[in-house]
Every structure is written in structure tokens, then in C-alpha cells.
Amino acid sequence: MINVCLINLGCAKNLVDSEAILALFDKDPRFKITIDENEADVLILNTCAFIFDAENESFETIEELSKLNKKLVVLGCLVEKYKNELKKKFPKVNLFVGFKDFYRLPELLGNLLNENINKPYTVFNRIEDNGASIYLKISEGCNHNCGYCIIPKLRGTYYSYNEEDIYNYALNVVNKGIKEITLIAQDTTYYGKDFKDGTSLSSLLKKLDSIEGIEFLRVLYLYPNEVDYTLISTIKNSKHILPYFDLPIQHASTKILKAMNRNDSYDSLLNLVLLIRKEIPEAILRCTLITGYPFEEDSDIEILKEFLLKARFHHVGCFTYSNENLAKAYSFPQIDEKIKEKRRDEIMNFQKKISYELNKELIGKVFKGIIIGQENNNTYLVRTLFNAPDDIDGGVYMKTNINHKLGDIIKIKITDAFVYDLYGKEV
Template structure:
């Protein structure tokens, strides 16, 4: 049978999609890239915030129109877990709905649908990469135990649990042997790794083992909780040249009052202290964070606080989101909701502030030489990423002029000549 996959949402969802495709391919199914070719079409949905839910529903409805009438439509992922009954009722064209907690049974459920007797087994090392790009995500855990007041992830994916180190290292070896040049380590909370599974083996230990596999393969770490960044972790970033000095630290806000209301661990001082420590130990460190504006009861003083925090820290990259009122979360019942127009205005003001900060930081990179991983070409320019930028256009990119032909996957030294708010531009030194 020909299997198609549409993967929506975050990188963690993408890894799940690739694991599922690998499992099905192992069973003899053929993986195809076009909706019209598929005999069974999987849509891996996101149900995190309202905009993501709308995108998932729209994608399902569009797929119904585009697919062959005989094609089975299988909806999986966070939306499937969170709204299974509603989806069954409102979109009867869906043939099978599978939540994130049922992935180990996905082969069995598919075989039931197809009246097949194939014996499907779940093995993360059968993963099929869905991208031709020279990086891959390495997922080290599932779920979340932080229970932030605004977040539905614990409701959807359950409490945090770490994957066994043997499985992770095996997959890392597998990806590197496939030619991957950058491993991007992810989980909902990477800094929690190992605490539920081992007594003396944590993220720092895992990171060292991965770094030692191949010194020519770079490692990027995402989703670091600020109050769990240890001195030892910072020293490991310093110790290994192939670990990018890139710190993705989601703080969500800087107001202690709002942080408490959000049920976030840590506070403004803790966040500043760890950031200052990183800057002192690793002056070239890239700092990224995410901010939520418009959380219930956010005052003008709270908003001023986060503005001042951004000015003081000068993050390289900031993702800014307006609060999404998610049912069954603690924040859902809070009063004094911020009107959408005010939340959007605050987001706009923060974006403008951060653009100025990012532009200044990028201007300081002019005349620097960066090692860039080539990922795209449009006929005029090449595009890629240095250690400054995470994948999937969440930060920005390097625009490259080159007199010599380059190829996707090439690693090229680029002298930076121009700076923009999000991107930098340079000339390949070839």
C-alpha cells in the first residue's frame, strides 16, 4: 500500500511522523510524496493553540477534497488525542483517529482498518527522514511535567518521560551514518532528561556521549528550561567544539507576578543570573527565547517589565506569541482576560523592539566568517545556516553569494557583508 504523510506543528511531531513512516516502510508499504498517490493518507496534527488547531482542521478538509475517493484518511497527533470524539462527529470522512498515546499500536490499528494480517512493530530506529536537508531532529523524551497554567501539552502527551539512552545513541549513530551533519536535540523539556529514569545519568552525560560520536557532526540543543541549566551543562557547551553555543531558553515572561500565575518555575532574577553566567562563560553564545503577551491580568507594568528585560538581555532571537485560551488548562478559568486587540498591539511593539536588537547584533557580525551549512538555492543566491540560526526558519538564515557552484549539504566558510533584522548576507570563501 502507498502511504502519504502530512506533518503539522512542531519538530517533535515531525520526528513522530518519521518514526511512523519507518515502521510502515519496514512492513512493506511504499512511502509517497503526493496526496493523490496515497492509498492511505496520514495527517499528523497539532492541537497546542487555537491557530494550530485551525490549521489542522483546514488541512484535513483540504485533504478530503484532494485525495482519491478510495484513499483512507487517518488523523493522528495532538488534535486527534485532544478532540477525538469531536473529530469523529464533525468530520465523518476520517477513517481512523489515533492519539499520541496510541503510536505503538498504530500498525495494529492500521491493519484492522485494512483487514491485513501484517505484524507491525514499533522501532524508532526504522525512522524515514522526510527531508533532503542535512540536519535531523533527535528526540530524547516525550510529554511534559511542568504543568504551566496556559499549556495543554501535559493533557495531550502526558507527563514527561525520558527515552532510554541506548535508544537515543543508537538513533544518533543511525542518523550520522545516513549523512546528517547537524543533530538537533529536542524534547518538551530537554533539561529534565534522565531525572525520571536514572540516578546518575542526565542531559549533560547524554550530550557528552552524542558529541563524542563524530566530532565533525554538529549538535544543537533546544528547549532548555532556564532554572535547570547547570554549571556543568554550560561547561560541556564550552568543552566540545561540535556543540553549537546556541541556548534556546523559553522564559515566557519576566514579571514575577505573571510567572507565578503561569505556574512557571524560576523568576526574573534566576533567569537573569543564568543568562549572565552563559554570556560570561561563552561570549559568543546565541540566546533565543519565547515570550507570551496578553496572559490574563497582564498589566501595563508587566508589559513594561518584559520590554526592559529584552533591552537588558539582548536576545539574538525571540519568538513572540499572544496568549491562547485553552480549555482544561489552569489559565482557562482565570478572569481579566486581555482583549485580543491589546495582546496583538503588545506583540507588535515587542516585535519592533526585538527587530532593532536583532539588527544591531547582526550588524556586529559583519566581517566575521561563519561556517554555513547550505540548504537551498533559488537561481541567484544560496541559503543556509551557521551556528547562529536554528532550522525551519524560526530565527533567520544566511544569504550567500558564491562564484563557485555549491550543493545542498556543503559546509562553506562565508564572510558576512550585510545585516538585516533577521538574516545576514555574505560571500562564500571558495
Template sequence: MARKRSELKIGVISLGCSKNLVDTEILLGKLKSAGAKLVDDPKKANTIIINTCGFINPAKEEAIDYILEYAENKKVIVMGCLVERYKEELQKEIPEVQAYFGTESWDQILEFLGLKKVEKVQRILTTPKSYAYLKISEGCNRLCSFCAIPSIRGKYRSKSIQELVEEAKWIAENGVKELCLISQDTTYYGRDLYGKNALLKLLEKLEDIEGIEWVRLLYFYPTDVSDELIDYIKNSSKVLPYFDIPLQHVSNRVLKSMRRGYGKDFVEGLVERIFSKIPNAVLRTSFIVGYPEEDTKDFEELIEFVQKGYFHWVGVFSYSHEDGTFAESLGDPIPDEEKERRRALIYEVQSEIIKEKYRGLLGKSFRMLVDGYDEEMNIVPVGRLWFQAPEVDGLCYLEAERLVKEGEMVDVVVKDFKELDLLVEEKSG
């Protein structure tokens, strides 16, 4: 029997990426509009909804840990990517869970809880007032050998420009200053709806929205970073010259096996094109180490490429052997200890690079976007400069003689740094 609405005290736990977070925010909006009481502390809830990630092994393990932690004493509903991949196994192994739902199953969850579906509901933003995510599409059409996302999320499906502009205007009306565009593949946007790439048309519309000061583009596919896109970013007053381009590797042999559709010469040419047009551009990338066909020579080639210092930010992932992918047939011959050793070596190299880049910032002036206050003492303002994306690129700690507000833009000077974080002070006058 469905639980009565008056009894529902729901806690929602969101795991995984920012795209998953947007799904969670949509669910929160629907639950609230349907009359459910939302609680921040899961311990005070009588029903827990866990939105899971199922992309790589560490994410799966984290999701299972959360499910087991709450399933014993609470009514638990599990949704998201992990369920899309392993619903039957989960039902068998963890029968204590009340129900399992896949991605985008918000209305089915409401029905299960005995709540009425409400049309035209805005999501509840859970990020600081400084920034919010705008998910421009769902799914992916790429066939990378290591990736299970297309089988989990389906084919690429763009949201219309009109729908995205309306959502972005609503976000701006909530006082948000930075709009972060996310998807599995941002540079593919619009091809399914409009027959051709429509990212630049979308950006033109978003730039006209009053209140939005920064537009950050995340997750570019390398072969779709066109000269037109680079030129647009160069000439834009709001779109940041921040290029998040997951390269995954630089060895021709590994890239071919990964089915990425480009080689090392293309990667070096792409980096050169970006910096020739925008000398102050900031690049973020991600690499996979321990891929089944990556030998010592391939890894050394990758290390040498990182040492060139093109990137401010590098994410390194140990290869995760995923069911149903092409790479599954290659086995998983590289021991976890060796994967971790390679991962640590790249981070060690990149650590020295970011220190050198940060030394070049000392004494320079920037605008800082205030995200809030530090978590430990809640008295030091924290925020980011334009080349720091939320959650992944470090923070700025602000010395100020006044109270600053979440979402405020402050003129600052860089004084010092520690690891990925900067110490800044408000600029006088």
C-alpha cells in the first residue's frame, strides 16, 4: 500500500556527476510540488531516494555502500544509472530496497509514493547562488570502446533552444551568475533536432539573458572543437575561454583501440589552434591510464605530453572494466596497483605544472565569484576565478574586511596558493 502523503518525509541522496545532480534537482521539484516534505538530513527521513551513478567501478561501489547503509532501517528507493545497468542483479542481491527505477523516472517514483504528477514544475537548485548547471541534452552517440554511457543513457537527445533559454532565464531570476552547460557531449548539441550543430545559436541566446555573467562550457569532444567555436569564445563577453576537452590518451595505438576517431597529431594541432587564437585560454582534460592495450611506451608518451604544460587541470582515471563495452573483450590485464602507480605519476607531474602557473598569477587582479563560506569554520569567504570550474578546479579563499554575499562578484588580487587553492584579497579602491 502506498504511504500517505502526510507521512512522507523524504531525504534524497545524489551521487555521481553534475548531470545526475540536475536529475536529482528535477526530482526534488516534483516531490515538493506534489506535497512531499523534503528533509536535508537523511536520518530524519522515513523514505530515502538514492540517485546512483553506475559509470565506473568506484562509483558503483559508492552507490552500493549508500544503499546498504540505509536499506536496513529506512524505506529506500533507488534510481539512476546503476539501476539502468543492473536492475535484476540489484533486486536479487538487495531485496530490502522498496523499488528500483532507471534514469528520468521521476513521475514513476511519484506514482509509487502515491503522489500526483504535477505538470510544469521547476527543479529545486541545490548549488550555491553563484552557479547552476544547464543540461542541454541527454545520451550520447559516440562509440568509445571503454564507455557504457550510450547503453545506460541512450542516444543523443538535445533539448530545444527555446526550452533551454526559458530554463536559463528562470535560473538567472534566482540570482545565479554563472551558467555551466553540461551534457555527455556538448559540442554535438542540436544535430538530432536541427540537422546541424546548433551550439553557437544556443550561446547567442544565452548571452542575451540579463543577470548571467559567466557561461562555462563543459565536456567538448575533441573532433568537434571547430575554428568557428573557438572564434566565438574568443569574441564573447560572457562565454569563458575555458576548454574542457577529455582527450583520454595521446598514444595513436591506444586512441585507435579506444575508438576515439583522432590521433596524437590531431591533439597537438587542436591545442595549437586554441592557443594561437586565444593565448590566455585555460584547458582541462582527462586521461585514462591502465587501458588494456596501454604498454609502458604508451604511458611514457602520455607523461611526456602532460609535461609540456598545456593544461591547468587534468583528471586521471584508472581504467574501469565495464560490462557490455567493446573494451570488455580485451580483458583487464594491468594490475590495479600498476594503474594506481601510473595515475599517481601523472598527478605528480601536473602538480608541479599548476604550481608554476599559479606562481605566474601572484600579484595579478581578477574578478572572483563568491560561492559561500568555507565548510569548516563558515567564516572565510570562498569562491572561484573564471578559470576554476565548480567542484573540480580548486577554490579561492578571500581576505576581506567586510561581509560578502553568495553570488557576489569581487575584485581581488592573488596573494598566495596552496596546492589547487588560491589565497586572494579584495582589491582596494
């Protein structure tokens, strides 16, 4: 029996990959998964190299794990980014594995340990945080070329997973008790276009929506320019798809959007938000933003603020631009870190009032929710339409005298609202 311990770094998409890898080992009786690094025969590290800080964390973790004197396998974005350089830098690592070979890991480990292991693979797997929720990755890679992003260089061009396979996987996990599925990809809106046979995110969502027993279906990472009337209608007319729109718009100044090589403009973004609001007034809107991208001036921040005032997102995540050496913008004139941070703080502070006002409008409303955590005896953490997984949107807290277990479906009436969190009681 070979004891395998996997350490994951990075985003939800990395976690899904790690879960898929663990599923390979889980299905193979020759391997045993352990969470104890000291008990392991082989340590597998899934790295992130999306920005400088993530890259550093990956380097440091390799150093740490090298000291344990176990067989060490390193996977993921860092391997794709640095390929051969890593071999020189970390001679104690036994194996570096690129994305395309993830699913050969049992076989590769067999070679490493001189055992004859050669197994076929499954594509999907899941992350559970409460026994009732999973992420489901529907594609790999990306066909966009955003100036700040190195993902297409690391993960390659877009390819969608087979629609039928995704459906069957979702059906299987729902039959086993999963109630909430969150679809993720680098760009979920591009789903199916590479098949050129009419398959689309809408067609996939309609199929998934038909699964009996699914309670919440949510889609993250919608590329704004590809969110069209058809997709909005699919969400509007569905039984289980949450009207939650995660729009990583990155900026609203047309000048900066152009410099970022995004396909949107101030007007197109505003029109999209207005269309969503018109079609689905109860929709919850989230966006992510970047401050300090090359060429940004104070006037662009004013434009962004004006946009936020008109668009009125419930949730805004704002990050400073991180200059990555493989990104197109690497050679552009750079903005001082302190200015980037000051602009980020300015935007986050500006948004607070808007979020607070919108959250207050939710007082008195009743949401369906899933119990995802327990704060104390009678206070539970709940996921509703309002908040996506992984705490990106703040929490919804519910007081009740009823005893619940994780994964229970409840109804909560909102009684109190703050900038990031909502409070309510069970009804």
C-alpha cells in the first residue's frame, strides 16, 4: 500500500484538480490517502503561480516538504510556468508533472516507486465543505488574452468537458445527497463553443436544472461580454439556477478595459447590468476589480466610482494589479504599489455604502438556504442566493431553536444587514 498525501495551494479551480487526483488514488486499492505528511510515502504538491505572492508560497512549500525526505511530486501552474528551471532549483523533487499528465499520476507514481501501476482516469470530482455542496469544473483553459493574466499560457486554450459526462456526474452526486452545485471554469460563458454544435452554457444549465433533488445551481466566472439574453432567460426561467451573477469586469473605464484587452466598455457593462436587473430584479450581482493596472490615472478611478454608483453591485472584490513576467502588461509602464493600494482602498470604501444600502433592502425577505456551519448552539452559518461558496461575499447568519446538521435546507428571514453580512431567523 502506498500512502499518498496531497497538499493543495491556490484557487477553487486548483482544488477541483486536486480532488480529481485524490479520486484517482481513492479508487485504486494500491493507494491510501492520508492527510498526515509524516505518514505519507509520497507527497504531492499542487502549486499556484497566478501572482507573485502565490508563486512565493509555492516555492516555500516545496522547500518545506523537501526537508521531510519523502518522495516528492510537484504539479500545477508553477510547473507549467517554469518547466526546466524547477529541476535545477529543487533537486530533491522526484517528479514534476504538467496539467496534461495529471491523470497519469498513479502510473507515474508506480514508476517512481518501481511498481507496475497503470490505471485509466476519471475527469470530474468534487469538493465538499458541508457534505451537501460541490464545485464542478466544466472546462479547462481560456481563449481570451487579458493583459494581466497568464492563465492561457499556463493552462492552454479552452476545451469544454463533455456535456453528457457533466450531466451524468451531477446526477450521480445529487443522487448521493449533494444539494448544491457551483459551476466553475476560467470562463464559464465560453462553455461548449469549442464543440461548434450548439452546445452552450445555457444548454448545459437547462440539462442540470432538470435534475430532481438539486436545490442550488450557481455559475461563477461569467465573462461579461458573453452574458447574453439567452443565458439570462435560462437563469430566469429555471427551477434551481440561482440568479447570482458573478461578473469579473476588472474595471469600468473604457480606456483601461482596452489596455487590459477586455472585450467590454463602460457602456456595454452598464447595459448588461441594467438588462440583468430588468429581467431579474431580485438578482444578486458581484464583480471583481483590479486597481493600478498600467495607464490607470486618478480620472479612471473616478469613472469606476461613477460606474459602481450606477451599477450597484451587492458584492465587490477589488485587488491591486500584480505584474507577472509572462503577462502582456509586464513590459508596460508600472504604477507604484502604494498608489495601487490607495486606489483599491478608495474603491472598497466607496463601495461599502452601496453594499450596505442594498443589503438593508433585503431585510424582511425570505431566502432558501443550506446550513454550512455552526457558530454556537443556536446560530448557524447559511448559504443563500446572496452568498457564493468560499466566503467571498460575507456570511449569512441564522438564529434558531431547532437543531440542524450541516447540509440541511432551511428558510431564513433577514432581520439585520451590515456591509458584508446578513443576519436572520429561521421561518
